[in-house]
Amino acid sequence: MNVMDPSKREIWRRFVQEGTLDQARISKRIEESWYLCRQKNVDPYDGKGKMFLTGRLLLERREKNQRLLRCAVPILEKLQQLFQEIPAIFLLIDQEGYVLWAKGHQQAMKKAKEINFLEGVKWTEEEVGTNAIGTALRTREPIAVVGLDHYAVASQQWVCSAAPIYDENKEFLGIIDMSYPIYHGLSDAQDYVLATIVAASYTIEQQLRIQQKENLLELFRHGFQMEDSASYSVVCDDQENIVWANHRLRSFCSSIIDQPLQQFCQRTWKVFSKVPIFSSVYGHLIGYKVTLQKAQDEEAFFLLPAIIPL
DSSP states (O other): OOTTOHHHHHHHHHHHHHOOOOGGGSOHHHHHHHHHHHHTTOOTTOOOOOOBOOHHHHHHHHHHTHHHHHHHHHHHHHHHHHTTTSOOEEEEEETTSBEEEEEEOHHHHHHHHHTTOOTTBBOOHHHHOSOHHHHHHHHOSOEEEEGGGSSSGGGTTEEEEEEEEEOTTSOEEEEEEEEEEGGGSOGGGHHHHHHHHHHHHHHHHHHHHHHHHHHHHHHHHHHHTTTTOSSEEEEEETTOBEEEEOHHHHTTOSSOTTOBHHHHHTTTEEEEEEEEEEOTTTOSEEEEEEEEEEHHHHHHHHHSOOOOOO
16 A cells, blocks of 8 residues: 555544544554554644753763664664665664664755754654654564554654664663655665664674673773782673672682672672773773772771870
8 A cells, every 4th residue: 555545544534533443454563553642642633853852961861872872873874875865864762762863864854853853852652653763662673654654744754664772681772763755755665674774773783792792801801900909809890790800809709790799799898999991992981990898897997996195
């Protein structure tokens, strides 16, 4: 069926006005999303972005997702070159639905601006209705949403393909998306586009794994430099999970690796010093060098009787 087929528009019209749906004419994922949008009182006659992060808040959000940005943006830029004949935009979205990065064809960027489809906007089903980004966020599945599959009119002139991204621990990080206006006669290419976006998300995941291993090797190098230290020393990753401990500490605790630092310390150990470690390649924070001391040693120090000279 043509994406702008009048019969499809009639299906959409009946649903938004009456709540009735010809389920044989629409995919299950789109059906689920439309019902969700109706339940959440999304305005089907609007759909422009309304919730934005700007200025410092957007910078903080990007800083929080710097690892994802660092791995994903080069891949998205390559996609932009691959599809340079298509007036499309390419986007990276965080796990809460905020657009962290958006670049693309000038014509498509201008059209996206008309519906506030911009960096910093929150682009979820609850905010703008059924769309590839929002539906992929909810289902954690790749999806193409084409033309009148969109619940709200603001996006019904677009073809959008999105896929989720996971880190090396299978934690969901965000979404990549390619969107382009429907009127360029490219609606029949959505299967190819979606397959390419899925392949790109897999490539980003591989880059995340490679970078994680590079960071771990660098943390180990810092640890080996502390091996002969007379102190109790550990190296943690950027999430403060212990990845290395020196010999003196291992002689006390054989199962220290992979424990969260705070959990390991509890009442037995205290953090004496904590020095950040930055990647020598990318410059971002990758972990910490931590010196520990026994909690009872600290207590004993304060409990020593004062020596008063005669």
